[in-house]
Amino acid sequence: MTARQPDRLTPELAAWLDQHAGALDDGTQDPASVLPRLAAAGLFRQGVPEALGGLPGTDIGDAIEAVSQVAEHSVASAFVAWGQRVFIEYLLRSPNTVLAQTWLAPLLAGEQAGATALSNAMKFLSGIESLQISARQDGGQWLLDGRMPWVTNLRKQGFLVAAAVSAPDGTPAVVALPHDIDGLARSADLDLLALQSSNTAALDVRGVRIGPEWLIHPDARQYLPQARPAFAGLQCGLSIGLARRALRAAQEAGQGQASRGILGEPLQALAAQLDDLTARLIDGVRSERFVAEPWRLFELRIGLADVASQAVQLELQASGGAAYLKPAGDGFARRWREAAFLPIVTPSLVQLKTELAKRQTRLAAEAAAAEGSTSAGAASRSATSEAAR
Numbered sequence: 001m002t003a004r005q006p007d008r009l010t011p012e013l014a015a016w017l018d019q020h021a022g023a024l025d026d027g028t029q030d031p032a033s034v035l036p037r038l039a040a041a042g043l044f045r046q047g048v049p050e051a052l053g054g055l056p057g058t059d060i061g062d063a064i065e066a067v068s069q070v071a072e073h074s075v076a077s078a079f080v081a082w083g084q085r086v087f088i089e090y091l092l093r094s095p096n097t098v099l100a101q102t103w104l105a106p107l108l109a110g111e112q113a114g115a116t117a118l119s120n121a122m123k124f125l126s127g128i129e130s131l132q133i134s135a136r137q138d139g140g141q142w143l144l145d146g147r148m149p150w151v152t153n154l155r156k157q158g159f160l161v162a163a164a165v166s167a168p169d170g171t172p173a174v175v176a177l178p179h180d181i182d183g184l185a186r187s188a189d190l191d192l193l194a195l196q197s198s199n200t201a202a203l204d205v206r207g208v209r210i211g212p213e214w215l216i217h218p219d220a221r222q223y224l225p226q227a228r229p230a231f232a233g234l235q236c237g238l239s240i241g242l243a244r245r246a247l248r249a250a251q252e253a254g255q256g257q258a259s260r261g262i263l264g265e266p267l268q269a270l271a272a273q274l275d276d277l278t279a280r281l282i283d284g285v286r287s288e289r290f291v292a293e294p295w296r297l298f299e300l301r302i303g304l305a306d307v308a309s310q311a312v313q314l315e316l317q318a319s320g321g322a323a324y325l326k327p328a329g330d331g332f333a334r335r336w337r338e339a340a341f342l343p344i345v346t347p348s349l350v351q352l353k354t355e356l357a358k359r360q361t362r363l364a365a366e367a368a369a370a371e372g373s374t375s376a377g378a379a380s381r382s383a384t385s386e387a388a389r
Contacts, residue, residue, distance in 0.1 A: 035155060038080065044088055117164075124220075140211065142209070160177065171218065181210070242342070253318035266314060267314060277304050305342040
């Protein structure tokens with residue numbers, strides 16, 4: 001099956017996630033319990049410089065692997081881990097060192113939640129939608145108004161949320177907003193089909209006043225392309241972990257009958273494809289290749305979500321009717337719902353495929369223009385030659 005990676009989870013965390021996976025999915029497990037458990041296992045210190053409180057000898061690839069291993073047990077918990085670790089990454093990449101120094105320690109310890117509402121900004125960069133929060137000047141401060149309709153890891157005990165705003169001069173900027181700032185209102189948790197213990201809610205922003213101390217970066221057009229590989233790479237951990245778990249369940253179904261029977265070959269092929277896509281993802285994020293070539297990252301995100309969907313289908317086929325019976329099939333039913341989430345998490349697969357199609361159209365137009373120019377040049381040279389005769 002898939003290549004075995006070094007364990008990034010403690011045995012205690014893995015056991016807790018397995019025990020509470022169903023409750024984390026349906027919301028009967030207290031959402032407040034997730035973040036401290038993940039932090040206690042050192043999950044958020046993966047890939048953070050040691051001088052800033054991180055684990056020595058780790059990088060962003062290890063952080064992606066850690067999120068993937070959480071997702072093998074619970075995608076709801078991995079969704080929380082993604083939001084927290086991405087927010088930490090935003091601070092690591094921010095020129096506002098005071099902001100980072102103030103908040104990194106409580107974020108790494110799980111005492112403060114970090115939420116990313118920058119999906120809107122990622123779509124803004126691609127021309128998919130406009131920014132949802134605007135800022136107007138009021139002396140040396142900004143007054144913000146707008147809405148964030150879907151944000152994860154908004155822990156009621158306290159959170160910071162990263163948001164993209166249209167600055168008074170029209171420049172897209174990235175700011176951090178604390179949960180208790182005047183004018184910021186959290187909705188009740190959204191009634192999700194799954195992943196309910198993920199502290200996912202909406203935020204209303206009405207006359208929120210901030211100063212420069214809350215500025216993560218003054219220009220999102222410069223900042224976000226640098227942060228996007230970590231944002232999407234860590235997000236891909238959800239697909240990687242779910243696919244691994246479903247493939248393992250399919251392999252184990254019927255005491256190995258599936259692996260020796262008609263499903264053996266597709267299981268092995270899908271496991272090999274998963275390993276290949278995972279290796280390419282981590283290599284690209286580590287090398288920062290995706291900063292200049294974001295379309296390659298989009299292709300991998302699409303491919304990994306597709307592999308996860310196929311893996312769950314194979315699990316169903318390998319398990320047969322047992323997957324449809326309670327309580328034996330509860331784990332499969334949860335993974336089925338988790339797989340349904342992967343195509344729609346922002347940026348959705350439809351949005352990514354749209355961007356790739358636009359790129360292909362542009363490349364085809366450029367190639368046609370270049371061919372036309374070459375043909376015109378050849379015709380001109382031929383005419384000149386004829387005239388010379």
